[in-house]
Amino acid sequence: MSGSPAADARTPRPPAPPSGPRPYALRCDHRTTPLGTDEPAPLLSWRLESDRRGDDPVAYRVRVAEDPRDLAGGGRPLWDTGRVADPDAVGVVYGGPALTARTRYHWRVTVWPAGPTPLRPAEATSWFETAMADDLMTDHAATGADPWSASWIAHDPRPVDVVDAPTDGVVALDHHGLAPCPTLRRAFSAARPARARLYVSARGLYEVRINGARVGDAELAPGWTDYHHRVQYQTYDVTDLVRAGENVLAATLADGWWSGFVGFEPRRAGAHYGTFPQLIAELHLTGADGRTTKVVTDPAWRTATGAIRHADLLMGECHDLRYAADGWDLPGFDDSGWSPAVVTDTDHRLLVASPDEPVRATTTLLPRTITRVAPGRHLVDFGQNLAGRVRLRVPALPAGGRVVVRHAEVLDGTEQLYTANLRTAAATDVLVGDGRANVMFEPRFTYHGFRYAEISGLPDVDPSDVVAVVLHSDTPWAGAFDCSDPGIRRLHDCVSWGQRSNFVSVPTDCPQRDERLGWLADAQVFLPTAALNADVAAFFTKWLRDVDDARTPDGGFTNVAPRLAGVDDEGAPGWGDAGVIIPWHLYRTYDDPRFLARALDGMRAWVDLIHRHNPDLLWRKRVGPHFSDWLAPGTPTPRDVIATAYFARSARITSLAADVLGERETARRYGELADAIGAVFAEQFVTTGPTTGVTADETSVRIEGDTQTGYLVALAFELLPADLADAAARRLAELVEQAGPALTTGFLGVALAAPVLDAHGRADLAHALLRRTDHPSWLFPLRHGATTVWERWDGWTPEGGFQAASMNSFNHYALGSVGEWLYRGVAGLGQRPDSTGYRHLSVRPHPGGLTHAGARHESVRGAIEVRWTRDGDRFELRVQVPPGATADVRVPTTDPASVRESDTRAEDAPHVTPLTTGRDHALYRVASGAYRFTSVYADTSPTARLPHALRQDRRRPSPAAASFAGTHEEDTP
């Protein structure tokens, strides 16, 4: 499969024993062997694999013990579920005695097979470790049981260092008031520990070293939260870094989101949370005798500033090697000239263990081209728009000499970076030399959204000296997609790169300009795609806390999370509703009802709030800033239509969530409310009547405004009775056809388009939209060299050049929400609407003129794979269904009698049950296992006659097109 890393390759799989379904990929709260969870009742889950059909589980048993020997028969585990007869289970929430902090727990799952008895149960083992505190967000100070003894410490914040920072021109960023990064160190002596753990956080960003060696591989830690509500800490196993004798625990701090520039307000750095960075850390050293000693942040630490003269997420970073104090992080360094650390406070109440995978540098990209554009100035093209930074080896640099690295997503057509769309984000990194040779320069506390880097100050740039380092939250990659059309394949790559670039501690809208905010609607529309590409359960567990922390005093969800002063709080339709929609989708994907349990209060408060302001059930008041169908070209959809549809949707989901949680009365109440809003929607916005062009017995339907998005929300949110829904779908199709076929939707409508057309029998039209290459379309930007999805359909056009620089990101995932349909509709990998956790798959490939497509997804239940090929009239469909699941497989065929499975007639094949047949398909239900269907299928869809969709646009070379051209040579068939 193209363009996607192997699914979660880090999880070792056990060798196949002669057993039933085998558990693998054991997870604790959706993470592999997490160090430092503070969840009192973590979810212990597993996936299943098997080589046989119908090899389903019937029962499981989970045992948890501190001593792994207690997991075996005869042992005395701390918790033992005993044998639980639950064929659906792929996880259980821990229900044993209270877990102790700072302890490793081993656990084992045993799975019994449904098959005939010679099959043995299969087992797998894993572990998790509890964090500093044993309970989430407990006010330990109040209970007198505060496990932390460390203080928050800082470098004396008086701005002495700013004065002696270089101010000669290039480092003009000091005008922003950015200060040098503090360095902090503590020497201590220790015996070699049997076990050492470091618990650490910062108000700001930290990087910690022990005896000169970097601790962990987290970037931009501790991550972004609303620091007024919670501050995450991380746990590291540092046993191998501490040695007998003198040691040094050392840290560098940076402003990060805490005290740097955040968002698009041209405010001073530090306007949002704090004004200078601070560190908190505890190093726990446990000897072989079980005794623990601690090294904690306190006034005994020494501080200074070093080579990093400033570091800011938006502005960039400056290293001046003349300030470097070599050996400062090693034992033996003379820190007598350093200052004592300043204790700011000892407040531990907001500290929580981070529940997600950190941001990591996951890969590096080599330059595609390096062009000398002027003496001492080079332009590097990495061939891919990304979020990250440049790592550069500088062979020689005189003392005071400087190298400047600037970044941009695109060029302006004259071999210059186009930076107007970065707004106030300087995105500039600077290295000032001290005369030494072979310096590795890589900023550590910033990142940029870029494809191009301009390097000034070096006579030459050797291709082996420069790479782009890709940074993102390390959500395990879980998906792959492939198909015969190179344009659609590349679209999937663009969508995936948009995801990588924008999942950076929070789901951001864009990685390049002075914004990078956790916009709720963007995340809402993109989540179904994201959750097919990667395992985002832990990432969204964390972000839903941010969403909850951001809620307004009247209970409302906001537009961005973490909340940020300067962004209108009141959640707009589709934006605030993300607080309801996202937990529901996560529940359906990961089969973890805790997503709903944690969210239900917020869901209710949100729906009640809208209801309170709009007792007539038309959402017209308290609509926040109302972004409508953001960035839709053409006629805007009436705002009340969008808002009221979302109101109904949120009420419906609240009802469904309550039902899952067993809260019947709540479920009934919100269900009735959803029905009532639907009725008002129909009464107010829907008109029916005969129209020309349709047969007499067909009703025609108009939704107020008569826009694509109006029909899309009404249909996707099931606001219309069945007969009207069919008519509305016909009108939607007419509108799409009249437009091109093309979409005229913005952020909200776009995600619904292909799924709704497909659900109403117009997958052909969805395919036509996919193949379109003029704007608005997904392939238009690709024709002009895009490597990520753009914020706007027309971010650049041959006729108009660049869109308004004030808002024109070339790496925005919202319009990439079509990625879901590539899996579900093109390849055909999805789950039934009534299914959670992929218990019931829905395999519905739509060939649409392609000759092959396939997708793979590593689900909570196990690996799912769908692949099909079409060769003339012969169709072949391979399906892999994980143990415990079933699949409804819709085999495309124009001759249902021709369908065979693994060389037998399909109806006679084991574990295959025929359901229905239609004009162009036959439907079967299959049990778990691998299947190979073949059929006769004459693809008559209009797109079957299309050549491959994408041709590089060579008609109108223009300055910008020249900059895009050649970025990706077309992969012609």
Ligand code: RAM
């Ligand atoms: C812009 C961004 C973002 C969108 C908001 C409404 O700042 O495009 O993606 O959600 O506006």
